[in-house]
Amino acid sequence: MVGITGYGSYIPWRRIKVEEIAKVWGDDPKEMEKVVKEKTVPAKDEDSVTIAYEAAKNALKRAMIDPKEIGAVYIGSESKPYAVKPSSTIVADALGIVPKVHAADLEFACKAGSEGVFISYALVKAGLVKYALGIGADTAQGAPRDALEYTASAGGAAFIIGKENIIAEILETYSYATDTPDFWRRDGQFYPQHTGPFTGEPAYFTHIINSAKGVMEKIGMTPKDITYAVFHQPNSSFPLRVGKSLGFTKEQLEPGWIVPVVGNTYSGCSLLGLTAVLDIAKEGDIILMTSFGSGAGSDSFILKATKKLEEVRGNAPTLKEMLAKKKYVDYTTYAYLRGKILMRRED
Amino acid sequence: MFTIPRIWREKPQRYRLEASKCSKCGYVMYPPRKVCPKCGSEELTRVTLPETGKILTYTIIRTAPLGFMELSPYAVAIVEFPNGARAMMQIVDTDFDKIEIGKEVKIVFRKLFTEGESGVIMYGPKAIVVED
Amino acid sequence: MRDVAIVGIGVGKFGSLWEKSFRDLAVEASLDAIKDAGVDHIDSMYVGNFSAGTFIEQEHIAPLIADYLGYRLIPSTRVENACASGASAFRMGFIEVASGISDVVLVAGVEKMTDIKTPEAVYSLSLAADREYEGYQGITFPGLFALVAKRHMFEFGTTRKQLSAVAIKNHKNAYRNPKAQFHRLINEEDIENSPMIADPLRLYDCSPITDGAAAVVLMPLDEAKKLSNKRHPLVKVSGIGQANDTIALAQRDSLVGFAATTEAAKKAYKMSGKKIEDIDVAEVHDCFTIAEICAIEDLGFFPKGKGGEAVEAGLTEIGGKIPINPSGGLKGKGHPVGATGVAQIANIVEQLRGEAGENQVKNAKVGLAQNLGGSGATVVVTILEVV
Numbered sequence: 097m098v099g100i101t102g103y104g105s106y107i108p109w110r111r112i113k114v115e116e117i118a119k120v121w122g123d124d125p126k127e128m129e130k131v132v133k134e135k136t137v138p139a140k141d142e143d144s145v146t147i148a149y150e151a152a153k154n155a156l157k158r159a160m161i162d163p164k165e166i167g168a169v170y171i172g173s174e175s176k177p178y179a180v181k182p183s184s185t186i187v188a189d190a191l192g193i194v195p196k197v198h199a200a201d202l203e204f205a206c207k208a209g210s211e212g213v214f215i216s217y218a219l220v221k222a223g224l225v226k227y228a229l230g231i232g233a234d235t236a237q238g239a240p241r242d243a244l245e246y247t248a249s250a251g252g253a254a255f256i257i258g259k260e261n262i263i264a265e266i267l268e269t270y271s272y273a274t275d276t277p278d279f280w281r282r283d284g285q286f287y288p289q290h291t292g293p294f295t296g297e298p299a300y301f302t303h304i305i306n307s308a309k310g311v312m313e314k315i316g317m318t319p320k321d322i323t324y325a326v327f328h329q330p331n332s333s334f335p336l337r338v339g340k341s342l343g344f345t346k347e348q349l350e351p352g353w354i355v356p357v358v359g360n361t362y363s364g365c366s367l368l369g370l371t372a373v374l375d376i377a378k379e380g381d382i383i384l385m386t387s388f389g390s391g392a393g394s395d396s397f398i399l400k401a402t403k404k405l406e407e408v409r410g411n412a413p414t415l416k417e418m419l420a421k422k423k424y425v426d427y428t429t430y431a432y433l434r435g436k437i438l439m440r441r442e443d
Numbered sequence: 444m445f446t447i448p449r450i451w452r453e454k455p456q457r458y459r460l461e462a463s464k465c466s467k468c469g470y471v472m473y474p475p476r477k478v479c480p481k482c483g484s485e486e487l488t489r490v491t492l493p494e495t496g497k498i499l500t501y502t503i504i505r506t507a508p509l510g511f512m513e514l515s516p517y518a519v520a521i522v523e524f525p526n527g528a529r530a531m532m533q534i535v536d537t538d539f540d541k542i543e544i545g546k547e548v549k550i551v552f553r554k555l556f557t558e559g560e561s562g563v564i565m566y567g568p569k570a571i572v573v574e575d
Numbered sequence: 576m577r578d579v580a581i582v583g584i585g586v587g588k589f590g591s592l593w594e595k596s597f598r599d600l601a602v603e604a605s606l607d608a609i610k611d612a613g614v615d616h617i618d619s620m621y622v623g624n625f626s627a628g629t630f631i632e633q634e635h636i637a638p639l640i641a642d643y644l645g646y647r648l649i650p651s652t653r654v655e656n657a658c659a660s661g662a663s664a665f666r667m668g669f670i671e672v673a674s675g676i677s678d679v680v681l682v683a684g685v686e687k688m689t690d691i692k693t694p695e696a697v698y699s700l701s702l703a704a705d706r707e708y709e710g711y712q713g714i715t716f717p718g719l720f721a722l723v724a725k726r727h728m729f730e731f732g733t734t735r736k737q738l739s740a741v742a743i744k745n746h747k748n749a750y751r752n753p754k755a756q757f758h759r760l761i762n763e764e765d766i767e768n769s770p771m772i773a774d775p776l777r778l779y780d781c782s783p784i785t786d787g788a789a790a791v792v793l794m795p796l797d798e799a800k801k802l803s804n805k806r807h808p809l810v811k812v813s814g815i816g817q818a819n820d821t822i823a824l825a826q827r828d829s830l831v832g833f834a835a836t837t838e839a840a841k842k843a844y845k846m847s848g849k850k851i852e853d854i855d856v857a858e859v860h861d862c863f864t865i866a867e868i869c870a871i872e873d874l875g876f877f878p879k880g881k882g883g884e885a886v887e888a889g890l891t892e893i894g895g896k897i898p899i900n901p902s903g904g905l906k907g908k909g910h911p912v913g914a915t916g917v918a919q920i921a922n923i924v925e926q927l928r929g930e931a932g933e934n935q936v937k938n939a940k941v942g943l944a945q946n947l948g949g950s951g952a953t954v955v956v957t958i959l960e961v962v
């Protein structure tokens with residue numbers, strides 16, 4: 097048996113309401129709220145590393161293992177503070193995991209985190225490490241006046257994979273990837289580029305549907321056998337649409353559907369949705385999670401919750417508890433915090 | 444000036460809140476030291492500070508020094524831990540009117556300082572007021 | 576150990592002195608002191624200076640000043656203890672004369688702070704704190720004293736008005752001090768409307784950034800009596816004490832006072848044989864208004880926690896129970912860091928000589944100067960008396 101030994105989530109304290117953003121650009125707030133209602137905003141002293149750390153710390157609290165037993169750390173992010181210099185070693189050092197550890201940062205747009213979880217799973221399954229830590233964390237940027245400004249937010253989720261003390265067994269995995277340039281960011285650019293409608297059918301829907309179908313076929317399950325389904329959520333409607341087209345009901349989709357109040361946390365996105373489900377799942381529940389990363393690909397996991405999940409869940413805050421603690425900021429503060437205001441250089 | 448060797452050397456106390464505990468008199472000091480200031484003993488062991496503490500005093504910095512202007516205004520407090528150790532830390536993610544002497548804080552991991560657009564980032568502990 | 580007299584003093588104007596260089600400031604004050612003393616040579620000198628390295632990119636300033644004063648081949652040494660550099664240098668000079676090693680020692684204090692921009696000056700000042708465990712947390716000097724003020728208000732109910740009373744009094748005194756940086760009377764409204772620097776301390780709770788220098792000449796008392804300069808009564812060092820404390824505020828035993836002040840005072844009183852009640856006038860280190868309130872408590876003039884009330888009640892005015900900072904203090908005079916400790920001592924000498932002009936305390940026979948460095952990591956207390 098290989099599975100999740102500990103999981104942790106983290107979202108920043110601040111939020112901005114989408115109507116604040118709509119006001120600035122003269123968009124219709126009612127229309128924009130259908131995309132996302134409000135999203136998380138990181139503090140000036142937060143970045144994807146600090147978010148990854150906090151999520152991982154919460155995972156350790158649930159796993160209750162000695163950090164030194166973790167043999168690999170992978171952080172997936174598209175908003176690394178250093179283009180060259182690993183975030184994973186900072187988090188590994190800060191958590192006391194070093195020095196006997198494999199570490200690397202991953203990039204695959206919004207599915208870098210889930211790929212990190214897969215690699216962790218594979219290493220543990222192969223018996224090469226006792227525990228492995230896969231994290232997805234981002235403080236994604238959306239260009240002013242662009243559609244993505246309404247959705248790009250900050251947050252992260254961490255998963256410790258092991259063969260012992262399992263709280264959610266990984267029953268099956270399946271990945272589907274092709275070279276599909278639906279969204280990218282060239283080296284040195286501050287904001288990403290996206291291709292509007294092309295990001296839908298040929299990218300998001302094709303890869304998620306193929307990946308989800310692939311994993312269900314592989315294990316011989318249909319949506320009826322699955323308790324909860326979590327999909328990558330770049331906006332409020334896509335995950336519900338793709339879930340429905342795969343045959344899932346609203347009840348199966350809703351617990352993992354967090355984007356209306358969190359926004360799209362990119363590498364953290366589907367993983368955070370998974371933590372929201374783990375926050376409520378009961379022993380025996382079957383969970384499907386399919387991520388999506390532009391470029392493009394989808395990782396699918398089918399998991400089964402164990403009794404232990406309910407025992408350790410309370411060791412760290414749930415996403416719901418974090419969602420309840422919030423402070424709204426206006427657009428100016430948001431723009432300042434996200435570095436969109438041209439300040440005079442101090443030096 | 445945030446020299447790299449210094450940042451690297453200070454990881455135990457900045458990343459993991461490592462402190463020294465005197466084997467003779469039990470005094471806990473942060474950052475770690477070689478000599479106990481209370482009893483002079485050199486027999487010190489390494490301990491980790493607990494995750495929560497209490498505010499002894501605080502202020503709101505409104506005229507920030509070089510390098511900290513982007514956070515201004517921000518709160519700085521002297522936090523006392525249950526084992527007696529004390530440290531100075533910023534208080535973050537808390538409305539200023541919710542900060543009071545005696546309130547409990549929990550320690551979080553944040554960027555302490557960034558050396559401009561191209562320099563190093565120093566990470567370390569800050570505190571958040573715990574509200575029930 | 577010989578008795579030591581202060582035979583000459585020189586206090587320069589304090590302020591933003593654009594036309595005066597570091598060397599100018601040091602030399603002018605020193606020449607004044609030497610002339611006032613009426614000596615024809617000096618054996619040795621000490622210079623109190625905090626951070627010429629960061630303010631004017633110059634270290635090794637002791638021989639520089641000796642050189643520009645026209646002295647070669649005499650020992651000259653810089654003493655640094657943050658804002659207590661001046662009095663620490665004075666203590667070294669005192670020891671050199673008291674011990675018999677030298678007969679004529681010049682002690683100067685100098686700081687040139689305005690050649691660099693204000694944020695850079697604030698950065699330099701912050702180096703007096705614990706850089707790694709206070710500075711890197713984003714603390715400033717006003718912040719450190721604000722932490723003390725907040726706790727003082729929490730424990731004793733010290734009020735905004737009481738802090739303001741210190742600044743108002745010191746500006747009033749500085750108004751009548753021709754050498755002071757500020758000649759401006761202020762009131763409560765001015766203070767409470769001034770920008771908040773670090774809650775609860777506002778701009779007018781803080782001493783300014785200042786250029787300035789001061790100097791004194793020390794001689795053995797017996798030799799001093801032989802000098803022909805009989806214009807004014809002779810002043811001797813009755814007692815001096817220094818104490819240091821933890822560098823970081825967080826590690827202090829008390830967050831509402833400065834143990835180093837009390838300990839330094841104890842040593843000074845012991846050496847001098849004087850008691851608290853014998854002190855007629857005192858110059859204390861009001862780098863921030865709260866610091867004066869703590870000083871008058873820590874020095875024993877008022878019980879701990881009652882300093883604010885005492886200032887509010889006028890007990891520390893020039894005609895009051897114990898006049899504090901008749902010169903205007905750091906708040907009114909200015910605070911050229913390395914010079915302050917020497918200037919305080921020179922101001923007390925003026926009082927004891929009866930030469931303090933409009934700020935003269937009647938019949939001042941015994942005076943005290945308290946010079947504090949950093950957030951209380953060094954304190955030097957000096958007691959002077961008329962011979």
